[in-house]
Every structure is written in C-alpha cells, then in structure tokens.
Amino acid sequence: xxxxxxxxxxxxxxxxxxxSDLREQLRQSPTTPLMLDAMRREIPxxxxxxxxTYTLFREFEHNGQxxxxxxxxxxxxxxxxxxxxxxxxxxAGMRDAVQDLAWxxxxxxxxxxxxxxxxxxxxxxxxxxxxxxxxxxxHTMLTRExxxxxxxxxxxxxxLAETVYLVGDKLAPEVRQRIRQEVERRIFKPYLAYARDxxxxxxxxxxxxxxxxxxxxxxxxxxxxxxxxxxxxxLVLEGFEAYIATGFESDGGSIEGVGYWNYxxxxxxxxxxxxxxxxxxxxxxxxxxxxxxxxxxxxGMSLVAPDRFxxxxxxxxxxxxxxxxxxxxxxxxxVHELRALFAPLGSTSSFNRYDFAKMVISVRxxxxxxxxxxxxxxxxxxxxLPDSGLAKFVGRTASGKTTVLAVTxxxxxxxxxxxxVASFVLNIGGESLLPDPGRGLYSKDYFRQQRYENIFxxxxxxxxxxxxGQLQAAGPEFGGHQQFHGTLVERxxxxxxxxxVIDFHTAYNLPTLTQARRTLELxxxxxxxxxxxxxGFAGSPLEIEEAFSTWFPVSAAGNTARIQxxxxxLELKVIEP
Numbered sequence: 001x002x003x004x005x006x007x008x009x010x011x012x013x014x015x016x017x018x019x020s021d022l023r024e025q026l027r028q029s030p031t032t033p034l035m036l037d038a039m040r041r042e043i044p045x046x047x048x049x050x051x052x053t054y055t056l057f058r059e060f061e062h063n064g065q066x067x068x069x070x071x072x073x074x075x076x077x078x079x080x081x082x083x084x085x086x087x088x089x090x091x092a093g094m095r096d097a098v099q100d101l102a103w104x105x106x107x108x109x110x111x112x113x114x115x116x117x118x119x120x121x122x123x124x125x126x127x128x129x130x131x132x133x134x135x136x137x138x139h140t141m142l143t144r145e146x147x148x149x150x151x152x153x154x155x156x157x158x159x160l161a162e163t164v165y166l167v168g169d170k171l172a173p174e175v176r177q178r179i180r181q182e183v184e185r186r187i188f189k190p191y192l193a194y195a196r197d198x199x200x201x202x203x204x205x206x207x208x209x210x211x212x213x214x215x216x217x218x219x220x221x222x223x224x225x226x227x228x229x230x231x232x233x234x235l236v237l238e239g240f241e242a243y244i245a246t247g248f249e250s251d252g253g254s255i256e257g258v259g260y261w262n263y264x265x266x267x268x269x270x271x272x273x274x275x276x277x278x279x280x281x282x283x284x285x286x287x288x289x290x291x292x293x294x295x296x297x298x299x300g301m302s303l304v305a306p307d308r309f310x311x312x313x314x315x316x317x318x319x320x321x322x323x324x325x326x327x328x329x330x331x332x333x334x335v336h337e338l339r340a341l342f343a344p345l346g347s348t349s350s351f352n353r354y355d356f357a358k359m360v361i362s363v364r365x366x367x368x369x370x371x372x373x374x375x376x377x378x379x380x381x382x383x384x385l386p387d388s389g390l391a392k393f394v395g396r397t398a399s400g401k402t403t404v405l406a407v408t409x410x411x412x413x414x415x416x417x418x419x420x421v422a423s424f425v426l427n428i429g430g431e432s433l434l435p436d437p438g439r440g441l442y443s444k445d446y447f448r449q450q451r452y453e454n455i456f457x458x459x460x461x462x463x464x465x466x467x468x469g470q471l472q473a474a475g476p477e478f479g480g481h482q483q484f485h486g487t488l489v490e491r492x493x494x495x496x497x498x499x500x501v502i503d504f505h506t507a508y509n510l511p512t513l514t515q516a517r518r519t520l521e522l523x524x525x526x527x528x529x530x531x532x533x534x535x536g537f538a539g540s541p542l543e544i545e546e547a548f549s550t551w552f553p554v555s556a557a558g559n560t561a562r563i564q565x566x567x568x569x570l571e572l573k574v575i576e577p
Contacts, residue, residue, distance in 0.1 A: 003237050004283055009230040017280035023166055025367040026088050032366045034345050036089065039082040039362075042353050046079045046086075046097040049104050060114035064444025069114055073152075074357040076101060077159055081359035084166055085366075095167075099175045102163055105156060106182045110142060115442070116150035117141045146186045147194060151207060154214035157187040158267070159359045161221035166363075180222055188223070188232070191215050195235045202242035205415045206256060206264030209247065212239035213267025217360065220274060233275075240268060244290060252293025253388030256416045257315030258301050262322060265294075266361050269325045286332035295335040298326075300383030300392060303404055304430040306375065307343040307350070310392065310406045312423070314416035314439035317432060320350050322361050324368035340378040345371040380404065382493050389488050393498040395524030401429035401568055403527040407520050409502045411485035413475030419452060421472060421486035421507035422518045423462040426529060431565040434548055437461040461549050464504070465533065467516070468542030473509040484509070489517075498522045505535075512538045548572065 050072030080101040087094040200207035216236035254261040272285035323342040330338040343350040383392040389409030407424040426434040440456030452474040459471035490501035505516035515536030559574040
C-alpha cells in the first residue's frame with residue numbers, strides 16, 4: 001500500500017472517525033481482573049517509589065552491569081501501569097499514586113538507558129561506535145540538551161501519554177502539563193529535528209517498530225497542532241515502511257528471532273490499529289499481504305509448548321508473546337493459529353515486572369485478548385523459510401514423543417546474530433537436549449567490538465566445527481554484506497525421511513577450505529537423527545574438531561555419549577571416523 005501524503009493525514013486528523021474508548025473496554029474485559037491480580041502479585045506496592053541515582057546511572061559505564069539502574073527504572077513504570085489500571089477499574093484512591101509516579105518519571109534526568117546512551121549527534125559520526133574517552137562524564141548525552149531517543153525513552157513517552165489519555169482530567173492540570181513538556185522536550189523536538197538521522201529510524205530491526213510506534217502513539221495522544229501531528233506521523237510511516245520491508249526476510253522470517261519479532265511488532269500493531277480507526281479504515285497497515293507471512297513466523301518456530309520457540313541468535317527458548325497484540329494480528333491477517341501460542345494467565349503470572357512496565361501493551365493485552373477462553377491446540381508441522389535459511393522437521397520417537405529438528409543456514413550478520421551457520425536444535429518431548437545456547441548476559445561488551453569473544457555468540461557453544469583452529473567469522477559490526485554465510489542447498493520432507501543439506505564453508509574465513517557440507521536427516525517414525533559432515537581443501541587438510549553443547553548431564557564412553565534430560569534421554573554415537 002502507498003504511504004499517505006501529509007495532506008491526507010491532515011484530512012483524517014481534522015475529521016477523525018470514532019476511536020475505541022480504552023477505558024470502557026478495560027472495564028468490560030474479562031481479562032482485566034486477571035491482569036490486575038497478576039500485577040498485584042508482581043507489583044505489591046505503588047507508594048514506595050524507587051530512586052534512580054547518578055551512581056546507579058554510571059554503574060554501566062564503570063563495570064558494564066545493567067541491573068542496578070534498570071531494575072528500579074522498569075519497576076517504577078510497572079508501578080505506574082498498575083496504578084493506572086486500578087484507577088480505571090474504580091479505585092479513586094490511586095490518583096495520588098498515578099500522579100506521584102508520573103511526576104517521578106518526569107523528574108528523571110534521562111529516559112535513555114545508560115546501556116544505550118552512545119547515540120545522538122555527538123556519536124553519529126563515530127563509525128564504529130567507540131567507548132567514550134576519559135574522564136567519564138566529560139562528554140555524554142547528559143551534558144547536552146536531549147537529542148537521542150532509545151527504545152525505553154520512546155516507550156516512556158508512550159506510557160505517560162497513555163496515562164494522560166486514560167486518566168484524563170482527573171490528573172491535576174500541572175501534572176498533565178509537566179508530562180506534555182517533558183515528552184515534548186525529550187521526544188517530540190528531537191524526533192522532528194533528527195528522526196532520519198537516528199540509526200534505528202529506517203533500521204531493519206525491532207528498534208524501528210518500537211521507537212517509531214511509541215513515538216507515533218505519544219504524538220496522537222498529546223499533540224493538538226494538526227500540522228505538527230501530520231509531520232510526525234508522516235515520519236513514523238516512513239520508518240514503518242522500512243521496518244516491514246527490511247526488518248523481516250522476504251519469506252516473513254526474522255533473523256532476530258521470536259522474542260524480537262514480538263517486541264518490534266507490539267508498537268507497530270498498536271499504532272496501526274489506532275490509525276485504522278481514526279482514518280475510518282482508509283489507512284490499514286495490517287492489511288498488507290506481507291503481514292500474513294510475518295504473522296505466521298512464530299508458529300513455524302514453535303516447539304512443543306506454547307511459550308517455547310526455536311531460539312537461534314539472541315533469542316530465548318522461553319518467550320511470552322504479547323497475547324493482545326498477537327490476537328489482533330491474528331484477526332487482521334487471518335493467521336488464527338497464533339492463538340495456540342498464548343501462555344495462560346492463571347494463578348501464576350505469565351508476565352513479570354518488565355512486561356508490566358510496558359503499560360501500553362498491558363492495556364492491549366487486557367482489551368484485545370480474552371484470557372478466560374481456552375486456547376486451541378498447538379499443532380507441530382514442518383516449516384521452511386528459504387530466504388531466512390531455516391528448516392524445521394517434526395517426527396516422533398518409537399514411544400510417541402514429539403521430535404523437532406531445526407537447522408539454520410543464514411548468515412553471520414545482523415544486530416542479534418551469532419556465528420552459527422549450520423547449527424541446529426534437537427528437541428525431544430519438549431526438552432531441547434541439543435539446544436541453541438541463546439543469548440548471553442547483556443553487558444557493556446555485548447554489543448561492542450568484543451561481541452564475538454562471548455562464548456554464547458561465537459561458534460564455540462554451537463553445534464558447528466572448529467576448522468584449522470578457527471571458528472566461523474563474524475559479519476561486520478552487527479550487520480553488513482553477508483559474506484560469511486551458508487546455503488540451504490536441498491530440503492526433503494517425506495514419510496520415511498526428512499533432511500536438509502547445507503553448504504557452510506563460506507561461513508569461515510579460510511581460503512583453503514573449499515567444501516563444508518552438512519546433511520541432517522530425521523527418521524520421522526523413530527526420532528533417529530543422522531548427521532554427516534563432509535570437507536574439502538585446496539592443499540593439505542586442516543584439523544576438524546566437532547563438538548555439541550547441552551544444558552543437561554552427559555556421560556560418555558568410547559564413541560558413545562548419553563544426554564539425560566528430565567523426561568527423556570538422547571544417545572549420541574560416532575559412526576565415522
């Protein structure tokens with residue numbers, strides 16, 4: 001669909017169609033009481049407001065630790081979310097807590113996390129980005145007027161704007177005005193001035209959807225000037241266009257994995273739904289045919305349980321999809337099977353404080369998802385993404401346990417990539433006995449030059465060989481030219497055998513390595529997997545070291561090893577050499 005002009009946007013904004021009353025929807029939703037019960041367990045108090053001090057802010061720069069600052073930062077936003085929902089549901093006594101928490105957030109020196117502060121005009125010309133020079137504090141974003149916007153600065157603006165919308169004129173006028181002033185200073189002005197200069201504005205990753213979507217929502221809730229609002233939304237839609245075009249592979253897959261698929265689409269879907277309403281259906285971002293393939297991606301990546309996913313790259317095997325967002329996406333794209341992936345919201349919360357800190361999303365989870373309805377059964381099926389380079393095969397053991405074998409070809413570029421071309425996951429009966437290690441601890445070095453020294457990110461912890469003492473080569477600075485890659489050259493899915501063949505010598509910076517071909521075969525009626533690696537060299541062969549990683553206990557004797565899971569076990573046997 002073509003992007004609307006600013007004149008079209010002004011026309012819709014000047015005479016908007018009716019939009020849903022979120023307050024009334026929250027009051028009527030059967031999910032809201034369950035959501036509040038879960039919030040009360042995770043966020044027991046709202047009057048003791050945690051402080052984010054300068055010492056905590058600078059902890060990351062000194063020792064690379066993020067939690068000292070981030071735990072109170074997100075807890076305060078989770079407290080605000082609970083307070084607002086309690087107020088909407090009739091607890092008028094929460095008004096002071098809402099105002100105190102909103103005021104406290106406005107008082108924060110910065111909404112940008114310390115781990116993300118190397119952004120803005122002072123850093124845009126540094127390629128690659130470098131650590132600041134000493135003395136610390138001499139040239140930072142805190143020494144300038146706000147000019148940089150990260151994920152959580154953008155989210156904070158949306159949270160405060162949604163607070164103004166939900167609580168309305170029950171907020172003291174000076175609190176409403178303070179929110180408006182701070183959002184304008186920290187987000188609106190920098191966005192209108194520098195939007196296209198921010199690295200994430202047209203980025204092929206989740207930051208695009210989160211930042212542009214959050215900022216667009218904040219503008220719609222707080223900005224009254226039609227010219228300014230049309231200009232802002234025009235920028236948002238420009239960024240969104242790039243997000244859908246480049247943030248996902250042409251087959252709908254995400255090299256960032258299901259967790260970041262979920263995160264980036266949260267705010268894209270939220271804003272898309274609001275724009276569809278106010279334009280009377282004329283602007284419908286979710287009607288694009290490409291969205292159907294994108295919506296189907298987590299289904300293909302699912303493992304046996306609804307909250308377990310194949311987790312190549314910086315993903316975690318356990319991921320809770322935002323059910324309201326995914327449900328709206330299912331409705332609008334027709335991929336209704338997505339509902340099978342919703343983890344139940346029962347006596348034990350599926351969500352944590354970090355999830356609840358995203359008030360905008362918690363509200364949509366409550367009004368767009370009926371948590372009292374049983375989810376449909378999750379059916380495991382073979383899955384293939386030719387452009388993403390991913391193949392998934394499903395079978396059963398002789399005893400009837402579901403077996404899932406997934407392999408990745410792909411490339412070693414990307415913001416959240418690992419050097420894992422030709423690595424695989426083998427899950428039996430819901431246990432990944434040969435897992436992908438997933439992401440490591442996000443620290444100071446994790447997204448800097450030392451990234452691939454981390455054992456979680458490099459080949460050492462993945463099921464790929466070391467050749468001539470060398471691991472697979474990393475792509476340039478989190479995204480580049482895909483020169484280190486693999487090719488899924490063959491895939492077969494039959495009744496008696498399922499297999500994938502990957503050429504991956506191009507994932508190594510070894511000119512004398514002329515062939516590295518991996519064949520993975522699954523017998524769907526026994527669960528038996530056969531792996532064959534073949535190598536070729538120009539000149540003398542190099543030493544090959546094969547290794548496999550697991551979180552479970554291992555016993556080994558001779559050419560056989562046994563991995564003992566909690567529910568099942570896996571025997572590995574070297575046939576040759």
